[in-house]
Amino acid sequence: MSLNEVPNVPVQSFLEVRDLRRDFGGVWAVDGASFEAQSGCITALIGPNGAGKSTVVDLIGGALRPTSGQVLMDGRDITALKPHERARLGLVRTYQMSSEFGRLTVLENLLVGVPDQRGERFRTLVIGKRYWREQEEAVLVKAFGLMDRFAMSEKRDEYAGNLSGGQKRLLEIMRSLMAEPKLLLLDEPMAGINPTLARVIEGYLSDLAKEGLTMLLIEHELDVVDRLCESVVFMAQGKVIATGKMEELLKNTGVLNAYLAG
Ligand SMILES: Nc1ncnc2c1ncn2[C@@H]1O[C@H](COP(=O)(O)OP(=O)(O)O)[C@@H](O)[C@H]1O
Ligand SMILES: [Mg+2]
Known part of the structure; x- marks a missing residue:
């Protein structure tokens, strides 16, 4: 051919x-x-x-x-x-942030946006510490990369509840992107x-x-x-x-x- x-x-x-x-x-x-x-x-x-x-x-x-x-x-x-x-x-969808996430900072919101993240904290105690530290570092790098990309770095430590409506929407999108x-x-x-x-x-x-x-x-x-x-x-x-x-x-x-x- x-x-x-x-x-x-x-x-x-x-x-x-x-x-x-x-x-x-x-x-x-x-x-x-x-x-x-x-x-x-x-x-x-x-x-x-x-x-x-x-x-x-x-x-x-x-x-x-x-x-x-x-x-x-x-x-x-x-x-x-x-x-x-x-x-x-x-397959990920954006969710409107519930009020509990308003009491987390922008960075914290991104860190909890990773699938299974909450469960993994407990597993840290069981499985090799070094492996999980590397995982957590990778997650942090990803979060900082997203804040940089979406011009939200200055809001890193701001409570999500204090963001404007538009910034909240942006944070929801960023959270969903944490899951790649x-x-x-x-x-x-x-x-x-x-x-x-x-x-x-x-x-x-x-x-x-x-x-x-x-x-x-x-x-x-x-x-x-x-x-x-x-x-x-x-x-x-x-x-x-x-x-x-x-x-x-x-x-x-x-x-x-x-x-x-x-
Ligand atoms: N949980 C629910 N219980 C009962 N009816 C619902 C529920 N969710 C949606 N509906 C009904 O289903 C129809 C479609 O709703 P929806 O999917 O929200 O439409 P759209 O997003 O296009 O505005 C509407 O008549 C709505 O009232
Ligand atoms: Mg609708």
Whole structure:
């Protein structure tokens, strides 16, 4: 076979959601959702309030069990796995910080963001001290690297509870990055924060995608989606109504126009 006969390598779909359904007491929050997210891209999940977007993210992350359907990551069926088992495979979602984390400093928040970290403290007593010291040093290096990268070094010893809304959101993203995810799920990470910092976070997400991180992003602002996301999944009433590039969706679906008008 000559070089120009080599077939194009198909774009890898890293996440595949197959016919997901979830009901709450007979009401279908997610009613047969199927879509894929490509490797190294940001895929947007959009749709009106109540469409089922957050429920889909909970089903993918494992916080909720589907009534039926499958979630595949990197070709592997992960539907039966618990959230921490998915995290170990590289599937991580950002969580809004609960109040208890407000009483930890920025650095402490990053250190507890590492999977299994709390349990490991106890194991330190049992397993070789030197090994664990090296592990802890690596974690510290990672935390300092992230603070540097996201311009949060000056806030290192600040209590998370004292940060601005936008800085809290940034810290949530940094915490999830401590786990070195392959697939990151983000539920409206820029909602309700000042436009300047929202733009900064948008830039960070764009950089992370360029570095190969696969992301699924619920985002309400369609111009943000247009700038960041190569592929868009549009949901309404628990169903996927359309998928494609933003400009295609804008051209081709009356549904989306209705969403924009509303
Ligand atoms: N824990 C729950 N119990 C009952 N109903 C829920 C629950 N979570 C979501 N729902 C319902 O499921 C539907 C989809 O919600 P959600 O996934 O939050 O939508 P979105 O994120 O698109 O706004 C809504 O009608 C919502 O009221
Ligand atoms: Mg939601």
